[in-house]
Amino acid sequence: MKFYSDYKEKSISGRYITNTHLEAILDQLNSNFEIEILGRSVQERPIYSVKFGTGATKIFMWSQMHGNESTTTKALFDFLNFLASKEPLAQRLAKTCTFFIIPIVNPDGALAYTRENANQVDLNRDSITLTQPESKILRKVFEKIKPHYCFNLHDQRTIFGVGDSGMPATVSFLAPSFNEACEYNECRLRAVEVILAMNNELQKYIPSQIGRFDDAFNLNCIGDYFQYSGVPTILFEAGHYQNDYEREETRKYIFIAYITALESIISSEKTKVDLNKYLNIPQNKVVFYDFIYKNVRIKDDSLDIITKFASHYKETLLDEKVHFEAEIVEIGELERSFAHQVYDLKGELYQDELGNYPKLKKNTNFSVNINNIFVNGVLKK
Structure with missing residues (x-):
C-alpha cells in the first residue's frame, strides 16, 4: 500500500x-x-x-x-x-x-x-x-x-x-x-x-x-x-x-x-x-523460538556431545524503552521446530564465562571459536 x-x-x-x-x-x-x-x-x-x-x-x-x-x-x-x-x-x-x-x-x-x-x-x-x-x-x-x-x-x-x-x-x-x-x-x-x-x-x-x-x-x-x-x-x-x-x-x-x-x-x-x-x-x-543453535559441541565433566539449544528474547523495560535480552530456554531435544534465526555451529565447542555448557535462563553470550562471538543471541559481524 x-x-x-x-x-x-x-x-x-x-x-x-x-x-x-x-x-x-x-x-x-x-x-x-x-x-x-x-x-x-x-x-x-x-x-x-x-x-x-x-x-x-x-x-x-x-x-x-x-x-x-x-x-x-x-x-x-x-x-x-x-x-x-x-x-x-x-x-x-x-x-x-x-x-x-x-x-x-x-x-x-x-x-x-x-x-x-x-x-x-x-x-x-x-x-x-x-x-x-x-x-x-x-x-x-x-x-x-x-x-x-x-x-x-x-x-x-x-x-x-x-x-x-x-x-x-x-x-x-x-x-x-x-x-x-x-x-x-x-x-x-x-x-x-x-x-x-x-x-x-x-x-x-x-x-x-x-x-x-x-x-x-x-x-x-x-x-x-x-x-x-x-x-x-x-x-x-x-x-x-x-x-x-x-x-x-x-x-x-x-x-x-x-x-x-x-x-x-x-x-x-x-x-x-x-x-x-x-x-x-x-x-x-x-512452533517458534527466537534463536536455535544447532550442531554445537558442549561438554562438562561427564558429557561431550554435539547437540542444539534455543533462546528467546525476554522483554525488559529500561529508561522508557523496551530492551530485548536473549535468554537460553532449552538444551538438547527441542519441543519446537522453528526459529526466527538459526545458526549452524558445525560441531564447534561452546564457550562462555562459566565453561563449555550453556545454562538455562542465562543470557545468550558465548563464542564457538575465536572468530564466532555471539552477543545477546546474535553473531557479531
Missing part, C-alpha cells in the same frame, strides 16, 4: 506506547474528532476515547487492554490520520460509520509494560466478573453505544507460527465463539466475512503469514462475551514479521487490515459466506 507512509503517525514507534504518547497526538487531532475521558484506571490514569464520523454503522475498537501489546495502538493512530484525510474511502467511512475508539484500555499496564493492570488482573479474563475499573468502563461503553461491530486489538508473541509451515504468524484473526460448542450463527458469520476480506488482501503483502487464532470458548474473555451478546466481534493479533521486533512492519499490515475490514463492512456487495475458506486459514501454533 503505497500511501501508508502518508498516514503513518511518525511521533510514535517501537513497543513502548503510553498515555503520554497518546495525549500528545490527541491534542493535535482536528475538530472532527471528539475526545472524552471515559473514566480512570486503578492508579487514576485517564482512559481516553476518540469518536469520529456521523454514520449509522457503529464500530467499537479498543487496544492495549494488555498494556504491553501496543502494535495495534500505533496502527490506530495511523488510521486516525487516514480518517482525517480527503481520501474518498475516508470520506465514505465518515458518512457511513461512527467510530468509538479506546486507544489504551489499560494505561497502568502500558506504563509498566505489563500484560495485566495495576492489580495484576488480566482484563481479558474479567468480562463477566468485572472486578476492575477498566473492565467496567469497557462494558459501559459497549452497552451505551450498542455497536454493530467490535474490533478487539492485541499483540501475540513471536512463538506463534502459521500451522507447521515454518512461517511466522505476522497477523492472526478470529471470529470468537459464542457458545461452548463453537458453533457458527449469523453474528459469528458476519465476523468471518470481514476476516475473509482481510485475509484476501493481506495475502498480497505477506503470503502464508496469516493465521487463525484458537476459538476455545471463555465467556470471561471480552471477544467471546461481545459475540455471545450478539455483536460481530473480530480479534486482531499483531505478530512477528521477519527481523521486525519493534513491530513497525506488522503495524503497516494491521493498518491495511483496518482499512480492508471497514471497506468490507460498508460494501453493498454482500455474498454468501464461505465458512470453509475461513477454516482453511491455518491455525496459530506454538
Whole structure:
C-alpha cells in the first residue's frame, strides 16, 4: 500500500506506547474528532476515547487492554490520520460509520509494560466478573453505544507460527465463539466475512503469514462475551514479521487490515459466506523460538556431545524503552521446530564465562571459536 507512509503517525514507534504518547497526538487531532475521558484506571490514569464520523454503522475498537501489546495502538493512530484525510474511502467511512475508539484500555499496564493492570488482573479474563475499573468502563461503553461491530486489538508473541509451515504468524484473526460448542450463527458469520476480506488482501503483502487464532470458548474473555451478546466481534493479533521486533512492519499490515475490514463492512456487495475458506486459514501454533543453535559441541565433566539449544528474547523495560535480552530456554531435544534465526555451529565447542555448557535462563553470550562471538543471541559481524 503505497500511501501508508502518508498516514503513518511518525511521533510514535517501537513497543513502548503510553498515555503520554497518546495525549500528545490527541491534542493535535482536528475538530472532527471528539475526545472524552471515559473514566480512570486503578492508579487514576485517564482512559481516553476518540469518536469520529456521523454514520449509522457503529464500530467499537479498543487496544492495549494488555498494556504491553501496543502494535495495534500505533496502527490506530495511523488510521486516525487516514480518517482525517480527503481520501474518498475516508470520506465514505465518515458518512457511513461512527467510530468509538479506546486507544489504551489499560494505561497502568502500558506504563509498566505489563500484560495485566495495576492489580495484576488480566482484563481479558474479567468480562463477566468485572472486578476492575477498566473492565467496567469497557462494558459501559459497549452497552451505551450498542455497536454493530467490535474490533478487539492485541499483540501475540513471536512463538506463534502459521500451522507447521515454518512461517511466522505476522497477523492472526478470529471470529470468537459464542457458545461452548463453537458453533457458527449469523453474528459469528458476519465476523468471518470481514476476516475473509482481510485475509484476501493481506495475502498480497505477506503470503502464508496469516493465521487463525484458537476459538476455545471463555465467556470471561471480552471477544467471546461481545459475540455471545450478539455483536460481530473480530480479534486482531499483531505478530512477528521477519527481523521486525519493534513491530513497525506488522503495524503497516494491521493498518491495511483496518482499512480492508471497514471497506468490507460498508460494501453493498454482500455474498454468501464461505465458512470453509475461513477454516482453511491455518491455525496459530506454538512452533517458534527466537534463536536455535544447532550442531554445537558442549561438554562438562561427564558429557561431550554435539547437540542444539534455543533462546528467546525476554522483554525488559529500561529508561522508557523496551530492551530485548536473549535468554537460553532449552538444551538438547527441542519441543519446537522453528526459529526466527538459526545458526549452524558445525560441531564447534561452546564457550562462555562459566565453561563449555550453556545454562538455562542465562543470557545468550558465548563464542564457538575465536572468530564466532555471539552477543545477546546474535553473531557479531
